[in-house]
Amino acid sequence: MSAAAVGTHAVADTDRAVLIRIRGLRKSFGTQEVLCGIDLDICAGEHVVIVGPSGSGKSTLLRSINLLEKPTAGSLRVNGVEYGPGLPGEPPQRRGSPLALRRTVGMVFQQFNLFPHLTALGNVALSLRSVRNMKASEARVKAAESLRSVGLLQRAAYYPAELSGGQQQRVAIARALALDPSVMLFDEPTSALDPELVGEVLRTMRQVAESGMTMVVVTHEMGFARDVGDLNVFMEDGAIVETGARGFFDNPTSARAKEFIRAVRR
């Protein structure tokens, strides 16, 4: 990802296929504008890391990508299909529904959000059955394969309450991966974990990254960000202040980014 050099805009000018194209994205809650015009291109296979102070709109941006938050204005295109309100001078040829979008975008939450009344296997199989219309037996096999990919096949019959936080988060990752999404969103996936459990989740996420999955990750884990981030985004007050390629975190240009990164590293 050579295009987005330090300090440039987050709009790609490479030949790589742009999977997600965000233009002028705005989101308000009441009178408070939380996203003030976001432009961002995410290419297939790219690993985007978003950092920024609390309240800067990182979660809102991530949640806009699968329409858990409905953008107030602007364009969100995934695979060329428009899912946002759109831009004024740019009528979309194809417009998609939230349901269709979410079936190609996987999301992992800070609080895991596993369904407590289902086993690990049941958690993964539920959406395979109703989204993919798989037969029960088929869904179980596919779900088991997905659990194996995060190293939890042996815990397939366990309920969330019987799993550690790290294991729960890995099941949540398996649940999202099982649907073969074209992009995975992670919203501070390790922030709710005890420190000793962070490593296993980050390891799983690195594997996902190595498999070539497109990822957008909001995290404060600087080690992970530095190793995995192809495109690094620093947000503040609902806007992208600065983006950079690999190495960004060692060498941010803006004063605010410098300050922030110094603070989280400590």
Add this chain to the structure above:
Amino acid sequence: MKIFDYDWSLIWDYRGVLLGGLWVAVQVSVVALVISAVIGLLLAVLRLSRPPISWIATAYINVFRGVPALVSVVWVYFGLAFLLGINFSVFQAGVIALSLLYSAFLAEIFRSALGAVPPGHREAGQALGLRGSRIFFSVILPQAVKVALPNIGSMYIGMLKDTSTFTIIGLLEVVRVTQNLVSTTFQPFVFYTAAALIYVLAAFVIDMIFRFIESAYTRPPHGRLLAAVRRRQRRKISELVEEMGG
């Protein structure tokens, strides 16, 4: 009359009649419970919807929560029957009267239970691309029912006791059969004590049943019987795991 003048053995002699009364009360209240659960759930969902719709549910709940069972059944059996020109049997009238009241109570129980499910679970379902109805029935409702069960249990005890007021329309429930026995044996203290015992015992059994259902809903399941069910389930999954080569 001293205590030994009471013929307590009459209770045993007429146990069939007394338990018959309980059986009628249980039938009426169980049928009404099922109907109330369906209507109550619907009302709870309506109540959680947008204003114009939620007002209907709110109005219903506030009206019928306040009506006594006795008034309800008289109104249904005499009033509604007259109004609609339908002759309800006493059984039907009892079921309708109870359903009208307890669907309002259940709506409130379900509403708070639905609210107790963390919003993140709905969002997780949405993020997986599940339809709204699927999220409701497969993600939210199973968790809400678990939360609601203890409240439904104690509410049902009240429901069973409310059938006693249906003696006024001649339903042969516990109080009615007690009255009948008293009028032939002249032993009110004995039979009303028996009636009280029957209610207390029924409440105790109902409580046990609901506790069992609740533990069945707990994940992982508690209790010996459920542990056995659990082991079967686990075996099925481990077979799958083995099949896949660990």
